[in-house]
């Protein structure tokens with residue numbers, strides 16, 4: 001899954017693809033580099049990001065989805081917590097709703113997902129985007145994230161979302177201490193995969209990579225760690241990895257798979 005943020009302030013690529021021309025050019029690049037899916041977001045989830053009104057978010061993502069759909073059949077997901085944005089995105093050609101709140105943001109979220117009939121990613125987050133990194137706490141991060149995701153999947157099914165449309169995501173970096181929570185959660189990823197749904201993993205350019213690497217270097221200097229995370233996820237059986245650097249990740253996954261197949 002290639003990431004395309006049409007925001008001025010995303011932590012990883014903020015502002016770079018903000019204009020319509022630049023965004024479409026980046027979508028073409030992600031497709032050419034081997035993405036199987038493009039995730040389009042119009043509101044940053046990083047702590048301190050400015051909230052985006054829904055009409056503005058729709059104006060950012062919908063024309064881009066329509067423009068990609070006009071020239072490519074690649075599946076498109078929309079990264080939003082707002083049901084109205086998901087609805088507009090699906091009408092424009094998106095087939096997956098990627099919701100970092102696991103359909104908890106609005107009282108309409110569950111019913112809208114059921115009505116749209118699209119695939120949904122239910123992601124784990126402790127707290128709210130603005131404050132989630134203030135003081136995250138877990139007794140057993142793997143068990144708590146797994147229990148939350150199982151619970152949200154059941155809530156979605158109870159609301160009418162088809163079981164086979166559901167993806168789960170442990171939400172690396174969302175309400176998790178960089179080292180004490182993200183690393184054990186990644187180490188225990190198989191417990192999330194064992195829940196029986198396809199798992200999406202997003203580690204690309206995240207801060208914990210900088211923390212492990214001992215420095216405060218920026219998001220651009222985290223490619224090696226991002227690839228390590230993607231390969232770790234593949235080994236644990238995740239169905240997709242959400243990445244900014246598609247070409248390098250595809251190559252790494254192809255080499256890993258070729259070696260595995262030769263054994």
Ligand code: HH2
Pocket residue numbers: 003005007009010011012013041043044045046079098099100121123169171172200201202203242
């Ligand atoms: N991470 C980010 C945003 N959306 N969605 C899922 N399902 N999983 C993730 O790990 C995930 C996500 C954060 O990364 P990015 O989009 O680069 O930054 P921002 O939220 O600042 O736009």
